Amino acid sequence: METLGQLAVRSAHAYPNKIAVKDDKRSFTYKEFLARANALAAFFHASGFRKGDRIGILMSNRLEHIELDVAVALTGLVKVPLNYRLHPKEHKYMIDDSQLSLLIGEKNLLDTVDKTVPFLYMNRDFEETISQFTGQSFVEKVDEDDLFAIMYTSGTTGNPKGVMLSHRNIIAGALSLSQVCEVDYNDIIGHVAPLTHGANFLSHVAWLFGLTQVVYNKFEPEEFLDVLVEDNISVLFLVPTMVNLMIQHPKFDASKLATVKSINMAGSPIAASKLQEALDKAGNIFVETYGQVEAPMCITMMPRNEIHEHLDSCGRIGVFVDVKIVDDEGNEVPYGEVGEIIAKGSLVMQGYWNNEKATNETLKDGWLHTGDLGKRDEFGYVYIVDRKKDVIISGGVNIYPREVEEVLNLHKGVKETCVIGIPDDKWGESVIAFVVPNGREEVTVDQLIVLCKENLASFKKPKEVFIVDELPKSSYGKILKREMKTQHEEVSK
Template sequence: METLGQLALKSANAYPEKIAVKDENRTFTYQEFINRAKALSAYFRDAGFEKGARIGVLMSNRLEHIELDVAVALAGLVKVPLNYRLHPKEHEYMIKDAGLSLLMGDQVLIDATELDIRSLYIGDAYENTLNRFIGQEYIAEVDEDDLFAIMYTSGTTGNPKGVMLSHRNIISGAVSLAQVCEVNYDDIIGHVAPLTHGANFLSHVSWLYGLTQIIYSKFEPEEFLDSLSEDKVSVLFLVPTMVNLMIQHPNFDATKLATVKSINMAGSPIAASKLQEALDKAGEIFVETYGQVEAPMCITMMPRKEIKNRLESCGRIGIFVDVKIVDDEQNEVPHGEVGEIIAKGSLVMKGYWNNEKATNETLRDGWLYTGDLGWRDAQGFLYIVDRKKDVIISGGVNIYPREVEEVLNLHRGVKETCVIGVPDDKWGENVIAFVVPNGKEEVTSEQLIELCKENLASFKKPKEIFIVDELPKSSYGKILKREMKQQHVEVSK
């Protein structure tokens, strides 16, 4: 198996005059693009960054994401993408934990962290740097098992964890996506979902075929459909929330999807009724994949010709993993029986950065314990029925209850809290909080919302906060979140 840098170089050599990447303002051929990526790799070398040094990326959707990927791969460095929607305090933890040598991105986002760290702002500073090194290159000796990225995720407890992904992991995911999306050499890939997440995994498919990539800075359903039609995009990644917003828009016009062959829906579950509506309105252009950052995108794959027959399934097992469904004693369960989904293979991460304890808990004998519950039918199709950990998925983004609970508990008048996710037609799930006061200070929902605003990204803030006298608990003192969800159903009637 090759490395990402080697694949990009091969594409550039094969298609020098073909458009490699474009956004609303700029277009680069493969020759121009690879020259820019090589110049950036030469800058990294000149700056003294040794193999394995971590380079942070903090910016909105821009074509620089694509050339950064290649430059980092060529120089043998490690990319650390940071979700620009997070709160600056959350960024600060990840920046410190990763031990970044350099942070690159939008100035307003970088400056908001208030950290003293070497930075390179996208814009004039970035372009001037590239111009200084155009015509130069640095290509390190890189192996397929070398680290390419550290992508931060969170557990339901503790701090975010950095998932270590090798070139082998990333390319395994790219080959899998290429298969399920039925990619060929004429495809044009569109990116509107954040390039710090699932869209970036689809980006790597381009180096397998020498494809053109088009980056969109924002998602507005009607404008986006116009752009897809104009740019003749054929393959893209969308979270289910985006799909719902698109097909339910009053001016939705399916003819504008005429060039679209496959839309990979991933990032969160989609209700069978919503999926059927999408198929009815847009046609057989949707594929589904199931994965985690720890096993990018393709633990399972559902092709577009099959999806209508199994609306509730996330597909068959991917080509670079083995999968088992096991009980709490790690015994494999029969088809049709629910258990935890575990996976092993080239797709599975190397471990968690600087976190041996979490690595040992999640990777056991090479098997990734996903924390997701599911079952498999006799034909090998996987069905996810619940999450073992109480992760809330809203708009395709994971929200971890413990993170929100920790912030709510900062209020001196709070005794204890419980945060749950409840179904929502638009976002998938909404964040709901229950708070028990301690009687020391007045506690209001408005105060708690403001507290969340000061410490969390806006999408993590509770949609509703209920002040209650007590929380239901088991005989062991554990809060019964299932009962809390039922209570919310009763209150909402």
């Protein structure tokens, strides 16, 4: 296996006149793109930054994300992408924890952060830097096991943890994605999800094939479908929330997806009924992957030719990882039984930055303990049951929130759901459900209770159902169950 820098340089030499990256205002050929990345690499070296130093990136979706990936890869530096939707206090924690040498980004974002490190502002300063160093380059000796990125977790259970990903980890993920998304040399990759997270893993696929990448800075379902047609996009990464917004939009037009070969859905689970609706409306263009930042994207993979037959599965085990499903003692459980999903292989992180305790708790004998509960059938398909920490224990019996959510999502008037457990003096915990209507059909609490009675054992039925306008989500689109519990506590006082 090689390094990301080597892959990008090879593509640039093979396709010098092909468009490498573009947005709504600019485009650069591979020759121009590599020249800009080389200039950045020369600037980093001239500024005294050395292999292993951390470079922070704080900006909205821009093509500079992709240029900086190459510059960092060539110089052996380590990029630290910061999600621009987070609070400045969260940014400060990550900046301090990762001990950045430089922070690059948009002025309106950088100026909200305490200036404890040097800044390089986007646009004028950034472009002047490239102009100053154009024609120069610097390449460090980099190994595939050297660190490429520190990517912070969402921090839903405490401070975010910095996941250390090597060139090997990233390339293993890219090769896996290229397989499940059926990528070939004629594809054009579109990025509308944040390039600080899942979309960035798909970005690296382009360097395997010399593909064009198009960067979008906002997602408006109707407008986005129009630009997909204009830009001839064939491969995308979308979180399930985006897919739902797109297919449930009143003006959704499937013909505008004519150029799209595959949409990789990942980042959070999607209800089987919502997935079926997406397939019915948009066609057989969806693939599904399951992973974590700690094992990017492809612990399991579900190709588009199988997804319609396995709506409740996240696919079979990926090509660069071994997977086991184990009990609390670490013993592998039989097919069909629920246990924790653990993974090992080239896809799995090196550990958590500056956090030996968390690393030792999560990586045991090289096995990543995901914290996800799942099961596997005799054909190798994996099924995510729930997060281990989200399991509701009522009367001594385990209830998996996702099972209840799947039933609630059967109602055609439901947009999305969230099921949590709250303390109960008699049973230990009770099941509470929150439901967001989609506006297409009336949704009542009585209807939802009847639906649960028809499809669930009595002890699994929600004690209370609340119909709400929206669910709190992280900047990556994940529902924040911790906030739902807090909201319920306040309502119940």
